[in-house]
């Protein structure tokens with residue numbers, strides 16, 4: 001079943017076309033990787049899905065309804081950035097709980113949900129630490145927990161591993177994949193790294209200069225001319 005369908009999406013900044021006629025879809029629980037060189041429009045596309053940037057035209061159907069008119073907080077979409085973006089003056093648990101601030105939940109529910117999210121990323125013992133006491137990989141896991149705690153319908157990952165060294169990158173990649181599969185969380189993962197795309201995707205959408213140039217599983221991607 002189609003869970004996410006992006007249809008004929010267009011975006012320009014002034015005279016510059018950032019992407020055009022973007023069409024792709026994801027099934028429920030699928031991890032789709034958007035692979036393409038730096039500057040081809042991947043981040044802008046993710047920001048448009050999250051509602052952080054407006055599209056010029058097109059539709060984004062999530063579970064059958066068009067979310068383009070909805071503000072970001074009504075889309076129930078989680079997003080993780082390359083640069084963690086944690087609040088430096090808040091502990092790990094406060095950072096994660098922040099994701100729930102917009103929802104009216106009891107203190108007990110918040111505490112429980114934050115605990116669950118930290119457990120998923122294996123950071124329970126770090127709940128009272130501050131971001132400056134964390135490594136890059138740990139910081140990114142906090143950022144992931146902050147998204148997961150909101151129970152998003154769709155998870156967007158914008159080059160979440162790029163700032164990390166190779167060993168941590170591999171570990172975090174496996175952790176993301178495990179969590180994503182356990183939760184059956186439909187995920188769009190953006191990267192410019194081909195090896196990364198091949199190692200963790202159900203499907204790869206290849207993007208270049210604002211257009212989708214190929215779409216398929218890892219094998220068809222490299223056997224087609």
Ligand code: ADP
Pocket residue numbers: 013018036037038039040041042043044045
């Ligand atoms: P990628 O994520 O693939 O590296 P981006 O979506 O970040 O690509 O950028 C695609 C193009 O859009 C780049 O040329 C970038 O400079 C341009 N761009 C991104 N954001 C803006 C903006 N707010 N205003 C104008 N141009 C932008």
Ligand code: ADP
Pocket residue numbers: 039043
């Ligand atoms: P990324 O590393 O995700 O590709 P960029 O370096 O392209 O990000 O962009 C960082 C920020 O600057 C984004 O918020 C983007 O929208 C903005 N930006 C990028 N290019 C331009 C541009 N040409 N004009 C205005 N804003 C831009």
